[in-house]
Amino acid sequence: MAKIKTLADLKKMKEDLRSKVDLREKADSPESYVQIKVGMATSGIASGAKEIMDFLIEALEKRNIEAVVTQTGDMGYCFAEPTIEVKKPGEEPIVFGYVDTEKADEIIEKYIKLGELVEGIIPVNYQVIDEDK
């Protein structure tokens, strides 16, 4: 380990190290960020949920959108797998079905960035996916 010689060096080092704790910090106050849950039950994985998750994480980072992407079990919409739930700060969550990378891209560009609705929303009568399972 080399010595840190100035406060500026320390600050730079902190910036470089930020990604180490960034995700954990966001997770600590998830309500202030865009939260995305990717349905990942067996059917979800088979239908490509893992790729969608990886895509979302990278795409959001590239576009500097602060978000927390997590995975969740079966959302109960197997017919529409892969499904993702998007919750913007202070808004109700919305579930999208048949999400492929193209759709995911559209969701980021239109819904997350501009607040426009895109096709593929699954009407729901629940509050949060994970509740009363």
Place this chain on the structure above:
Amino acid sequence: MTKYKMYLLVCGGTGCRASASDSIVENLKQELETKGLQDEVQVLMTGCFGFCEKGPIVKVQPDNTFYTQVKPEDCAEIIEEHIVKGRKVNRLLYEDPENKKHIEDSKHMNFYKKQIRIALRNCGFIDPENVDEYIARDGYSALGKCLSELTPKDVVDQIKESGLRGRGGGGFPTGLKWEIAAKNEADQKYVVCNADEGDPGAFMDRSILEGDPHAVLEAMAICGYSMGATKGLIYIRAEYPLAIKRLKIALEQAREYGLLGTDILGTGFEFDIEIRYGAGAFVCGEETSLIHSMEGLRGEPTIKPPYPAEKGYLGKPTNVNNVETYANITAIINKGANWFNKIGTEKSKGTKVFALAGKINNVGLIEVPMGTTLREVIFEIGGGIKDGKKFKAVQTGGPSGGCLTEKHLDTPIDFDNLLAAGSMMGSGGMIVMDEDNCMVATAKFYLDFTVEESCGKCSPCRIGNKRLYELLDRITQGKAEMEDLQRLRNMCYVIKDTSLCGLGQTSPNPILSTLDNFWDEYVAHITDHKCPAGQCKDLMKYEVVEENCVGCTACARVCPVGAISGDKKQTHYIDPAICIKCGACEERCKFDAIIVK
């Protein structure tokens, strides 16, 4: 650098480690490798999450899933189900004691809802053995800011402005203490961290050192800068091996980065820290004893003044602060005194860490803003009393504190309110008692501790506490008279007034507060020869209920001292002179024929 998508945080506090968190880390890593996920998911051993009741804890980030009582065998399932398939392992989730529902994440647990973490901000969050994690969380930036942007006086002013008061027991204003030490001129000065933590049941300071050692090192360096000291000393009891290990790692890493040593961050400031070991004597937590112990002398107190800030270690100006006090410093420098002094009550700012113990559902470590009520701590965060029993009292302040009751439950916790209620903040132990706890026996427990821990230098403490203990012992045996209560009280006042140090000046508090709040219970022991809580064995009597006894002889056979006699099919008899009140007969009897009176 690998960018992880998920984290598995495993509690590496002393409690959880005792129950296998090392092998949990090992197994989780192995399972991840089998699945080829080691570059996507990182396993970290962190400091204490506080929820010790249900340890070992594994927390999954970013979804905040909180797995409790995890065993090494559970790791495969966690990886396969949660990490691969995204399905939570329900059986390991925390169950709400009220509605028996599984709670998915820590954000929804009552235990965490009212907590604010300043001193514990990195505990259970970072890997304490990796300085990079600390730096990523703004670590050492407060020191950097002080050294390059603030004068020593600015630093003292910030701390004064914040309203921070010492967390080691006395609640002395920290900024004022720093100012006095800064004003006293000398060729050498010392910064001391008091990590003796001697109160029975306390583990706040240990958890901070285990979970975030750099926070204390950085604060000590800041203190050194503010008062003009280049040497720091941490006095820690040798019974804290894990905290010591992590401190040593932290010291080494800080030195390698040049964050301790000479010319820190190119500013010319010099500071380094040594560890000194204590042998675990309670009195050595008292600052003058602590200093003598570090000097190689007997761990005995001396009269103040002179205070350590004038004449401390080796006769030089010395600032002594508690671990938790230091753990607040960097947050104050980084976020500003005005951020800190908005939290808390008028005269007690910020938060306080408590170790919840006793008859409470959620035993553990918590940090709440000053001004939180005892009720919120015990019934909301602590989840109420175990086994649906009735709350009786809460002991705060350890051997120097007192027992508070039902009528104090809505008292907002701060230094002055607890004192006014007849107890004190102390270092943050909180022992909850239910209807089965005898208050006389509780006072006796603490006196037993002080008698054992008194250094013997001054006679009020050495002899007086022993006499107090003997009186209490007589009461619990039903051999005391009513006049003894007056004698007890008088002696308490004399010892408080005449003892040399804080130990004897406060040791009668557990008696005085129980006399005030539980007078009837003392009287019952003396006049009725009864212990209403059923705890004092000497006052218990096992008897056979004649109508119920069928003469099966089971009790006589199980009695270890042969106190039970009686022929087959005849009513049995327990000889009270021989009976040792072990309760074995009562447990064995199938006919409810043995009762305790």
